Every structure is written in structure tokens, then in C-alpha cells.
Amino acid sequence: MTAAGSRTVGGVTVVPSVIEGAFRFEPAVYPDSRGLFSSPYQDAAFAEALGRPLFPVRDVSHNRSARGVLRGIHYTATPPGRAKYVYCPYGEVRDYLVDLRVGSPTYGRWEMTELSGDNCRALYIPVGVGHAFLSLRDDSVVVYVMSEGYVPANELAVSPLDPAIGLPIPDDLEIQQSDRDRAAPTLAEARERGLLDDYDLCRNVEAKLWR
Template sequence: MRRLAIDGAVEFTPSVHRDERGLFASPYQEPAFTATFGWPLFPVRDLSHNVSARGVLRGIHFTSTPPGRAKYVYCPYGKVQDFLIDLRVGSPTFGCWDSTELGGDTCRAIYIPVGVGHAFLSLVDDSMIVYAMSKGYVAEDELAISPLDPALGLPLPAGITPLQSDRDRAAPTLAEALDRGLLSDDAVCRDVEAKLWQ
């Protein structure tokens, strides 16, 4: 377990058991989650995944709060550079980001608090990201910020030209999102998150 630079975000690295057949790992384990947060089982309401070619850059995605969504994310196959960005207005880490490499070799996973944005760059073909989320998907609640915002300065690996969706290419910068009122207050995000565990 490693606490990330984003307040409330945590990286979990499970034991990986390998033999001549391959590997076995449990990226989510309730005792480790509960010991870290003091909360019971993560409340999964939606389980999703995507597969991305090398160079695909997805995000920065987040859910308007309320309703908000917490996420537990891991990469069972392939390899990605994963980014979390604190979008909670008033948070002590607002505007800060942290990054970690997720991949099928480590089975590392990340807990993403309500109000924190998520992005990743696929480093190899067919990288799969699995999401366990605390709320179901509602299209009008899903928002995006540009991962290429120079004010954020996300360190994308050299030698890869990012391939983005039209939606992500058109996403506002952090400053524009703040000006448009798209970001949620830190206290509101934390209140929504606290209610997940009740």
C-alpha cells in the first residue's frame, strides 16, 4: 500500500504468484482496503473495462458531484501510465497530480476518491483497464479535462503521440473548467464519499 500525493488516493500492490502456467493475483482484497481506510467493503455498483492500443490517452475523466463516483482501477493485461488529478476545489492537493505505472505484471490497483480525475496513457497494445465504481454510469454526469493542459504538465512518456477521442481533445483546461463551474467543492466530495460507507 502506498498513499499517493492526492489526498485520499491509495495504490495497492498485491502479491503475484507465478509459475510455469502464468500468474495469479488478487488486486482487490477487503482486509487490505479496510485496514487502509477503516471502511467496510468497497461498494461496487458498476464494473467496466476498456482495451486500448499503444498511444491511446484516455481522460482526464471525472463525475460531477453530486452524485460523484469513487473508483477502484487496475490493469490486468498490458501496461499504462496512470494519472490522478485532484479536481476538488478547496482540497489541500487541488490541481496536483500523481502518476504510477499499472500493468498485468504487477497487478497494482488504485483507489480514486470522489472528485479526483483519472487519465491513462497506454504504453503497449491491448492494455486493459478494469474499473469497479461506486455508482452506475450516467452520461450527463461524466465530464473531462484536457490531459494536455500545459498548466498541469502531466509527464507523458517520450516517443508516443497520444491518440484521443473527440471528447477528450475538446475538453477544457483545468482553469476553464473552474471558470465554468464544472468542478465540485472538496467538502461536498468528501461528504458524498463518506456516505458510500454508511
């Protein structure tokens, strides 16, 4: 086991996050002279974590980022909300989950995970939980498997540089952000403006994904 409460199912270690309802998946990786093989998603491991297989998939997307690109903290207004399953098949990123659900027992907490094409780790991100990552290598690719399609008006952001959140951003990288992310409000500002969603609402919307 790699952490308290973790368990291994079919070669995948399932690790509960410090963020309520989120999980990390660490699949077996099989390297050889040709490269490597791994399965970042397996039904049995996901069902062990959440009691059911992956949500019905509505959108699969990916991005490619230069070293130093910082994306997020992104989340989707609820409803509709979006649950996400995320992994990095190429390159390396420092991935951050931030609980933005007002009333959550882990509201305001964050967790960092190194995702890469070498470790093949994946993350389940519940509805209402914010996601960000920092690319540590050029051409890092992050894949998103999502429960809902992309609607620009529903996509929101909180500043990843908000000192009250305190994400550990390395000092030795020249950070690149989109205009949207640079202008994103702090967590406190987003809450004051009513831009954050209620924990119970997010959990109820998430439960309905499988109905």
C-alpha cells in the first residue's frame, strides 16, 4: 500500500484523496526496450473506489503544454457540473485538486500529484472540485474524460496563485497563463460573488450521473 486506506485491485492501487470524494489510481506499468504499456483506467478499480464503473462519458479532450504552463484552477458551474477522469500519457505535470464546494468537509483544501507518461497515474475529480496543473516538461499532454460536454458559459476559474489557497508553485519556472486564468478571482472573491457551488448540490448532481 502507498497510503492509508489504499487498496490494490487488478494491478491498480486505489488511493483516497485528502479531497472528499476524489481518488488517485496508480496502475501497474510494464516497461521494456520498446517503451511501456499501462492501463490508466480499469472498471474494477474504479468500482472499488466509487461502488460503480466510470460515469457515462460525454466528452474526451486533451491539451498539450510547454514547460511552465499553468492551467486552472478550473471548474464547471453546477448544475450541470462535470466529473472528470484525468491522466498524463506523455510528459510530466504537477497536478492540483482544490475543493471549491462550499460546505464540504474539505473545503479550501488542496492535493498535489505528479502525473506523467512514466507513472501513468490517473485522478477522479468529483463534481465541484477545482483542477489545475503545471507542466514540468515541454509538450506534456493531459487527457480529460468527462461526464458532460463543454459549454463555455459554464466554465469558471479561481486563481491558482491565490496565497490563501497556497498551491506550491516552483520558483524556478517561468509561469505562463492564459488571460482568463490571470484574471481569475481568488477563492474568497469567488465565494463572495456567489460563483462557488454548494457541496450537497454537487454530490446530488454527481450521484445522478449514473442514473
